[in-house]
Amino acid sequence: MATVKLKFRPSSVPGTKGTLYYQMTHKRKVKWISTGYHIFPNEWDEKDATIVATANEERKAELLLMRSTIEWELRRHRENIHKLEASNKDVTLDNLCDAFKQTASCKTVFPFLQEQIARQERMRKQGTYMTYINACRRFKEFRKELDLTFDELTPDMMKEYEAWLIHRGLKQNTIRFYLRTFNTLLHKAADDELLDKGKELFRHVRLSYVKTAKRAISADHIRAIRQLQLPQDSIEAFARDIFMFSFYMRGMPFVDIAFLKKTDLKSGLLSYCRKKTNRQLTIE
Numbered sequence: 001m002a003t004v005k006l007k008f009r010p011s012s013v014p015g016t017k018g019t020l021y022y023q024m025t026h027k028r029k030v031k032w033i034s035t036g037y038h039i040f041p042n043e044w045d046e047k048d049a050t051i052v053a054t055a056n057e058e059r060k061a062e063l064l065l066m067r068s069t070i071e072w073e074l075r076r077h078r079e080n081i082h083k084l085e086a087s088n089k090d091v092t093l094d095n096l097c098d099a100f101k102q103t104a105s106c107k108t109v110f111p112f113l114q115e116q117i118a119r120q121e122r123m124r125k126q127g128t129y130m131t132y133i134n135a136c137r138r139f140k141e142f143r144k145e146l147d148l149t150f151d152e153l154t155p156d157m158m159k160e161y162e163a164w165l166i167h168r169g170l171k172q173n174t175i176r177f178y179l180r181t182f183n184t185l186l187h188k189a190a191d192d193e194l195l196d197k198g199k200e201l202f203r204h205v206r207l208s209y210v211k212t213a214k215r216a217i218s219a220d221h222i223r224a225i226r227q228l229q230l231p232q233d234s235i236e237a238f239a240r241d242i243f244m245f246s247f248y249m250r251g252m253p254f255v256d257i258a259f260l261k262k263t264d265l266k267s268g269l270l271s272y273c274r275k276k277t278n279r280q281l282t283i284e
Contacts, residue, residue, distance in 0.1 A: 002026035002081050002096050006035075006070060008044040009109070014245065018044070020070070024100065026093040033100060035073075036065050057112040059148045065108065070148040078270045099249075105255040107194055110147040116185055126255065127276040135181035138165070152187070172210045180207050220249065249283055 001026045010018040016039035024031045039089050043063060053060045068092045078101055084091055108183040113136040120129040123169040142164045158179070165175045183202050226244055230237040246252045255275050271282045 001085065002091075002093070004074065004077050004081065006043075006074060007032075007048050008039070008046070010270055013192060016040075022074075022100070024093065024097055026091075026096055029093045031093055031097050033097065035070060037070065039063070039066070054063050054148050055202070065147055065149065066116070068152050069106040069108065072149055072151055073103075076103055076106075105148060108147045109189075112150075112189055112192075112194065113139075113185060116188060125276075132185065135178050137187070139182055140176050153195070153199075153201055155199075155201050155204045158201050162205045173212065176207060176209050179205055183207060250281075 005023045005025075007023045007199060008018055017040055020035045020037045020039060024034045026035060039051060043052050043054060044050075046061070051063050051070070053063045053067075054059060077100055080103055081096060084096065084099055088095070099228055113132070117129060117132045117136060118134055141159065142161050161182075162175065162179060165178060170178075179202065186195060186201060190197045190199075228240060230240060242257065246257060247253065249257075251272065252272075253274075253276070255271055258261060258274065260270075260272060264270055269282055269284055271280065273280055
């Protein structure tokens with residue numbers, strides 16, 4: 001049976017980083033594949049064949065991410081080796097190395113989140129795009145901009161994230177907004193097989209929204225705004241007219257007002273496509 005191990009080759013120049021590589025062994029033949037990672041000799045544990053985190057906080061975070069990434073890749077490579085050997089008894093070391101090189105490298109959380117944001121932008125889903133940006137910005141702030149692998153995400157971390165949001169003085173439903181959006185993004189990661197679907201990361205936090213008191217404006221206030229005497233063609237009058245138009249159009253969002261065209265009005269009916277939902281609406 002083939003084996004793959006993580007090895008470290010020190011640099012020939014004292015005080016510089018050495019190379020981490022994978023050693024592939026099959027039928028007494030050996031090949032080496034570079035991981036693309038480099039560490040100092042004091043950051044390597046030869047006995048346990050693993051990376052050792054140093055005391056420096058910035059370097060420590062980098063090493064922990066590196067270690068988690070390599071562990072993910074090793075696990076994936078060993079799974080692929082097992083599948084390949086099970087399906088082909090005459091598999092060679094070259095076959096295994098080719099499969100090894102073709103295996104996708106570990107995708108960490110931050111790049112994945114950025115991909116989801118970019119995807120919404122390409123699809124021109126402005127509402128979802130901004131929602132993802134805000135949720136990802138909050139999580140990165142919680143992590144102090146330190147990236148991590150999906151394996152490092154735990155229910156305890158999500159509980160800590162919720163506590164961090166609470167400590168920021170955010171309202172309950174704002175906290176739910178950030179947690180629910182991040183949960184949605186992680187579901188997408190699970191669909192891409194980056195995350196175990198049965199992990200239940202949010203089992204210790206509340207995702208459902210809290211009922212709040214209705215804050216609807218009264219009819220008297222609407223009438224007062226409508227009847228307000230303002231200088232003709234002033235900015236204030238224009239703002240009031242836009243507000244009243246939104247109200248008359250069943251609460252039309254400003255983004256939809258901004259994109260209205262004269263051709264949307266026909267035979268006393270205003271028909272437009274909702275930017276957020278892509279739903280066609282018609283109002284008399």
